[in-house]
Every structure is written in structure tokens, then in C-alpha cells.
Amino acid sequence: MDKTLRKIVNAVQAEQSGFASTQDAHKSALDSAWLDSLVRARNREMHDGKRTVAKKRLLPAYMRIRREEPEKLNAWGAPVGGAVDTQVIRLLRAKPRRTASGVATITVLTKPWCCSGDCVYCPNDMRMPKSYLSDEPACQRAERCFFDPYIQVLARLRVLEDMGHVTDKVELIVLGGTWSDYPREYQLWFISQVFCALNDAGTNNVEDAARRSFYEGCGLSCDPAELREQVAHVQNRVNEGELSYNDAWRQLYGESPAWQRACSIQHATLEDLKHEQMRNECAAHRCVGLVVETRPETITPNNLVFLRILGCTKLQVGIQSLDERVLAASCRPTKIRQIEQAFELMRLFGFKSHVHMMVNLPNATLESERLEYETLMSDPRFQPDELKLYPCCLVESSRLGKMMRNGTWQPYAEEDLISLLAADVMNTRPYSRISRMIRDISAKDILAGNKKTNLRQMVEAHLQQSADGDATPVRPAEMRLREIGVSDVRAEQLRLETLSYQTTVSEERFLQWVTEDGHLAAFLRLSLPHKHAVQRLQDIFRELHAANAENSGIVCEIGDKREAPIQPDQAMIREVHVYGKVAALHHSGESAQHLGLGRKLIEQACSQAAACGYTEMNVISAVGTRNYYRSLGFCDAGLYQRKPILF
Structure with a gap:
């Protein structure tokens, strides 16, 4: 393994010096194809079949040397922190898109x-x-x-x-059913x-x-x-x-x-x-983001106060359908009014909404689901920030098997499923992100329904094929398809746009930095709550106090339990996110990270809120971002951080 790593270091040195040979570096292009070729060549040199170089073990081996034998890297001409060392890590890094969203995501159960x-x-x-x-x-990791x-x-x-990923900034996702x-x-x-x-x-x-x-x-x-x-x-x-x-x-x-x-x-x-x-x-x-998973009917003012005390910033909410007939057929104990109230409360409290929707549920049809998704995206009662869009499938331990046997549920044909999901992608608004289209369920566990792990790629290929025949194809506006990913970007290449939309409790503004071709480098979610909605929330808190509601002591942690944690003259920043390869704290990065894009978005959000008559700005900060917001003039204020925006 050391010989292979030494050869990689030599190639990087040669490339940086401008003397890399075409044979070794493919015209000075040290990329994954070059690395694959090198690994195959090294394995051919080893006649003992048991002594092979596994590509996935190269980076862990290099990082071990970095920690335990830095003198070896010095001898190789790749001292820790040097240009060669940085380039080697970049070359060996596995799954670079894992932190392309700007943070390292860790899921626990x-x-x-x-x-x-x-x-x-x-x-x-x-x-x-x-x-x-x-x-x-x-689940395997949790069990171990x-x-x-x-x-x-x-x-x-x-x-x-x-x-090889930077883990200074972590989004923690807590799964396990209803929190x-x-x-x-x-x-x-x-x-x-x-x-x-x-x-x-x-x-x-x-x-x-x-x-x-x-x-x-x-x-x-x-x-x-x-x-x-x-x-x-x-x-x-x-x-x-x-x-x-x-x-x-x-x-x-x-x-x-x-x-x-x-x-x-x-x-x-x-x-x-x-x-x-x-x-x-x-x-x-x-921790720059903390997410828990729950159901709409559990989203109450008291529960949201407790979640903020825990440090939560985003809620994954299992909605599954907006059709009560479908929910009833699935034995889902949720009413549409509960879903509406959940959206209203999440917005007023500043949480990001990440909803779960399922297609192909019992009692649903292709046409009803197309209309339902359009309602989800356009109706002021809903309009999620992010969603998982799963096809329903049958696994052995679920009760869906009985419905399949008696004919009350059947999986969609593959072409129908792909066509439906493609239509949903096209209906997704530019301020909404589809994070997933499949769950990590093994194909052997699925008895009926989609087993293709590349379902999203199939949907995107369908969209591309449909667009190929159009003289002026309409590009999907969905956020994930517009993210810059691991691409490099310069601030002068970006323009700032503001998209506005109305909900039942607020005007929402989506501020985004985009490239000339519309790719997304950074964004901010600004909520301008309607005064009547905030007043209604304050009335709810007074009623809870009057009734001596359970857990009112938790509310006491933020001050007067008779008062809601937000006031009518306060706007709310619900999310600030900068894409690109993760840059370590206090270091400049190779992409949009640490270019000042977030700071400029916050300044613009405060300016827009002040122009609308709001006097203070709240931000639903994560624990690990508190110091960042303090540096921008925000002060700790109960569940949020806050600063005046009118002088």
C-alpha cells in the first residue's frame, strides 16, 4: 500500500511542477480514471492473489500515515498541510458529493x-x-x-x-419513527x-x-x-x-x-x-443543524418549544398524502387539518419543513396523485421547504401484503411510476428540494414495488429525453437539480434573486445566489409572519397558561410562559445555506464556502424585513452557529437569536 501511495504522491508532485508524463498522469489530469488505472496496474504487479490494492483503502491508509507517521510524508515531499498533501487527499477522497451540500451529514437512530x-x-x-x-x-450502523x-x-x-471529508460543520439527523x-x-x-x-x-x-x-x-x-x-x-x-x-x-x-x-x-x-x-x-x-422525525399531529406549541430547547432546526414530518381517503385506507392516523396546523406552527416557530410523501398508496391513482402534488406545492396551506418522495413498496413484515393479495393495492408499472415522479419534479418550486426518491431498503426485502436503487437517475433521464424533442425545453426548477455541487464558483459570477410566495401565516421570501445559468450557490429563507397569525399564537400560549397545561414548566425556560416566543413585529430567518465543498472553520474553501455569501444574504434579508415594517429579526440558529450570528450583531433571546433592524 505504501508503494502505491508513494507513486500517487510522486505523480501529484510532478503534476504541480508541470512535468507529469502523459503515461503517468494522462496529460496532467490526475482524476478518478487515472487512479483506477494506477490501482489496476499495481494489482497486476502483485502475483500473490491475496495482496491487492483496494482503492477504498487508499485514503484511510494515507490518513493513518498522516496521524501516526508524518515523518514519512516529509520524506516523500508531502508534508502535512502542504499543497501536495492537500491534492492527494482531494484525489483519494471517496464519495465527494457526501459533503457537497456544504455540511457533513450524520444520521443516527x-x-x-x-x-x-x-x-x-x-x-x-x-x-x-x-x-x-x-x-x-x-440501521446496520446503529445496531452495531x-x-x-x-x-x-x-x-x-x-x-x-x-x-477525506471535512467534518467541522455537521448536520445531525435523528431517525427512528415518531420522536x-x-x-x-x-x-x-x-x-x-x-x-x-x-x-x-x-x-x-x-x-x-x-x-x-x-x-x-x-x-x-x-x-x-x-x-x-x-x-x-x-x-x-x-x-x-x-x-x-x-x-x-x-x-x-x-x-x-x-x-x-x-x-x-x-x-x-x-x-x-x-x-x-x-x-x-x-x-x-x-452542530450546524439538528433534525428529528415526527408526525403532524405531534406538532404542538409545547412540543415545538421543547424541540427548540433541544437545539432542533428542522423537522422531518411524515405526511404521506393529502387525501384523507388514502390516509384512512393506509390506517394513517392523520387529518388534513392537522397537517395544515403543523405547517403553520413550523413556519411561525421558524423550523424548516422536510415532509415525507408516498406515491402509490392504497386508494390513490396516477391522476389523483399528480393533482395532489400540485396542491402540496402551490396551496398556501402547505408548500414544504424540502421533501422525500417515496414510492410505496411491500416488505414482508408490513400489513400491505394482505391488501395486495385481495387486490386492493397493486404497485404501479415502472413506466407509470417514472412518469408520475417526473411530473412531480417539474411541478416542484425553485424553493423546494427533493432530497430522496427511494429509501435504503435492500432489494431482497422488497416483495413488490420499485427495487431500482437508481430511481432518481431514471426519472432525470426521462426528463432529459422528454426535453430533447422540445425546441425550447423547460428546465426543472427543483433545488437539488440546481445545486452547484462540488463545482468551483467565484462571487463575481453570481447574482442575487428574491422569490416571494404567500402562506396562510406569512409571506415567505427565498433569497438565492445563482450563477448565470441558474445554478444555486447559496440561499436564505426569510419569513415575514402575518400579525394576525402571531397574535393567534400568543392567544394559544395564554390559554395553555390558563389551563396549567402539561409541560408548561418547559415553556418557563424561555421566560414568561404566558407569552409566545415570537412577537408581531419580528421577522424570522429560517435557514441560511451555502453550497460547495465543505471549507473548514476559519479557512477559505475551493467553492462558495466562506466567500461572504451567507453574510450578504443576511444583510439583504434584514433590509427587506425592515422595508416591510418589521423592527427585529429572529434567526433559528443551530447550537454550532450561535457564535457566527453573534459576530453579525445577533444576541441570545430565548429560543432564538435576535437583533434590531430599524434604527
Whole structure:
């Protein structure tokens, strides 16, 4: 491996000196094709079939040398931090798009727990939280970590860093079904430990090993084969419809002494949380976004206050459909009015909305779903910031199998599904982003429905084919298709645009930096709340106080529990995002990061809000961005950071 790495270093040195040979560097173009060719050549040189150079191991090997044998890099002429060292890491970096959105994303899962819903399409894998499958990558990682948030975060950070990604700025996504179904003390502990892991990462601590030892001492296993055997007798009864997920959970976990012993450490206080949050404000790995997953009916003022105290900035909300007939057929316990109220409250509180929609649900048709998606995008009651657009599929442990057998549900033909999703993409507004079109469900787990992992690419190919015959093709406006990705960009190449749209509670403005051809380099979401909507929210808080509502003590944490956390004369910045390769904190990057685009967006947002008569600007900052906003004149103010914008 060292010989291969030395050859790569030599090639980079030669390229930077302008003397790289055509044979070695393909006319001084050291790219993935050149690297593939080099690896194949090195493997041909090794006659022992067991001694092969794996491309995916090159960067971890190089990073190990960097940490443990820097003198070797000095001898090679690639000192740590030098130009050659930087270029080698860039060349070896695996999956560069993983941080192309401007941050490193880490997904962690909560432990298996009872679910307040029982949707017919939901998987019921008893090794996982409701609706998740043990073969999904994030689920496999969580299981190997005993579902401990601290161990999960540390493990994922190590992998991302070994792949060459900058992990100074992290968006944490907490999955596992309905977050609000878990006890509050568990929620406090889970988020406290997520922050603690970010704060401890990179230090010489033994906490990771100590935690694994604790769980093993409780009698828990993290071996997939052993866990599969442990749940098999109950899983078979769930698959046959003899047991519900919740009944099976009580047998496997609720009555398990091992799980009860593990639960003995899974609690924390608000003081514990605040301590870790304060540490994270200046940590080497800062949380710049925190996302949890829930359902519309759990989005209440009190729950949103608690989520802000935890540090949440975005909510993934399982909507699935806007047709109550479809929801009823799927046994989804959600009403359209609850969905409307969820959107209203999320906007007023400043949260980014990331909704889950499913096509091909029972009772749905191709035509009804086209109209439904157009409603989602255009109706002032909805208009999400981001969404996952999944096709419904049948897995063994779900109750959808019975509906397929009796003919009340059938999967769409592939061409119909692709055509529907392509129409949805074309109907997506320029301020909305489709983050996913498939889940990470293994094809072997899908009994009926789409099994193609490249479904999104198939949809995009369909759109391209449709556009090829048009004299003036209409390009999709959807955000992900416009992102600059890992491309380089210069500030002078960009122009600032503002897109406005009305919702039931606010005027929303989407400020964007775009290139000449419309590609997206940075954006800001500005919310100008309607005064009557804020007044209504204040009335709700007074009613909660008068009724001595449950958890009103949590509201007390932000001041007078009779007052809503926002006022009628306050505007709200809901999100600021700059794309491109992640630049380390306090360093300039190779793309749009750290070019001042975010600062200019904030200045423009404050100017526009002031022109509309607002006197203060709130920002729903993440814990790791508090210092950044303080540097721009924002002060800590309860759930938000705030500054005056009229003088």
C-alpha cells in the first residue's frame, strides 16, 4: 500500500511542477480514471492473489500515515498541510458529493420503541424502531453501536474523516419513527449525548470502549446474526399478523432485564443538555443543524418549544398524502387539518419543513396523485421547504401484503411510476428540494414495488429525453437539480434573486445566489409572519397558561410562559445555506464556502424585513452557529437569536 501511495504522491508532485508524463498522469489530469488505472496496474504487479490494492483503502491508509507517521510524508515531499498533501487527499477522497451540500451529514437512530401509529405499509422489523429495516445502512450502523447516540456519532465521524471529508460543520439527523413517542428524559439524554460525542471527537478518551463494555455487561449483543436469532420467534408471528409491533416490542424489550439495565443510564437533565450545547459552540465539530422525525399531529406549541430547547432546526414530518381517503385506507392516523396546523406552527416557530410523501398508496391513482402534488406545492396551506418522495413498496413484515393479495393495492408499472415522479419534479418550486426518491431498503426485502436503487437517475433521464424533442425545453426548477455541487464558483459570477410566495401565516421570501445559468450557490429563507397569525399564537400560549397545561414548566425556560416566543413585529430567518465543498472553520474553501455569501444574504434579508415594517429579526440558529450570528450583531433571546433592524 505504501508503494502505491508513494507513486500517487510522486505523480501529484510532478503534476504541480508541470512535468507529469502523459503515461503517468494522462496529460496532467490526475482524476478518478487515472487512479483506477494506477490501482489496476499495481494489482497486476502483485502475483500473490491475496495482496491487492483496494482503492477504498487508499485514503484511510494515507490518513493513518498522516496521524501516526508524518515523518514519512516529509520524506516523500508531502508534508502535512502542504499543497501536495492537500491534492492527494482531494484525489483519494471517496464519495465527494457526501459533503457537497456544504455540511457533513450524520444520521443516527433511536432505539426500538412502541409506535402510536400502525400504518399498513410500515415495516415491522423487531430489531429496529418502527418503519425501519435492519438491512438499511444507517440501521446496520446503529445496531452495531447498541443504538447509543454517542457511539454512533463517533463511529460516523471516523468514517467520514477516513474518506477525506471535512467534518467541522455537521448536520445531525435523528431517525427512528415518531420522536415525540419517546419519553422526554430519553429525548434529553439522546440529544445531550449527540452533542457530547461531537465535543469529545478527536480527543484521547476511552468513553467509546467503556460504553460498549457497559452494554455487553448488561447482556446486550450487537452481532446481527445473534440478534436475528433472538427475535426470530416473535418476528415470525409479526409477519403472520398474529402480533402487532407494539405487542412484540413489549415481549422483546419491555420485559427484557438486559434492556432495563441499559435504560438505567438513558436519562439526562436540562442542565446536562445546556452544558454540552455550550461546549459545542466552540467545539472542533459543531452542530450546524439538528433534525428529528415526527408526525403532524405531534406538532404542538409545547412540543415545538421543547424541540427548540433541544437545539432542533428542522423537522422531518411524515405526511404521506393529502387525501384523507388514502390516509384512512393506509390506517394513517392523520387529518388534513392537522397537517395544515403543523405547517403553520413550523413556519411561525421558524423550523424548516422536510415532509415525507408516498406515491402509490392504497386508494390513490396516477391522476389523483399528480393533482395532489400540485396542491402540496402551490396551496398556501402547505408548500414544504424540502421533501422525500417515496414510492410505496411491500416488505414482508408490513400489513400491505394482505391488501395486495385481495387486490386492493397493486404497485404501479415502472413506466407509470417514472412518469408520475417526473411530473412531480417539474411541478416542484425553485424553493423546494427533493432530497430522496427511494429509501435504503435492500432489494431482497422488497416483495413488490420499485427495487431500482437508481430511481432518481431514471426519472432525470426521462426528463432529459422528454426535453430533447422540445425546441425550447423547460428546465426543472427543483433545488437539488440546481445545486452547484462540488463545482468551483467565484462571487463575481453570481447574482442575487428574491422569490416571494404567500402562506396562510406569512409571506415567505427565498433569497438565492445563482450563477448565470441558474445554478444555486447559496440561499436564505426569510419569513415575514402575518400579525394576525402571531397574535393567534400568543392567544394559544395564554390559554395553555390558563389551563396549567402539561409541560408548561418547559415553556418557563424561555421566560414568561404566558407569552409566545415570537412577537408581531419580528421577522424570522429560517435557514441560511451555502453550497460547495465543505471549507473548514476559519479557512477559505475551493467553492462558495466562506466567500461572504451567507453574510450578504443576511444583510439583504434584514433590509427587506425592515422595508416591510418589521423592527427585529429572529434567526433559528443551530447550537454550532450561535457564535457566527453573534459576530453579525445577533444576541441570545430565548429560543432564538435576535437583533434590531430599524434604527
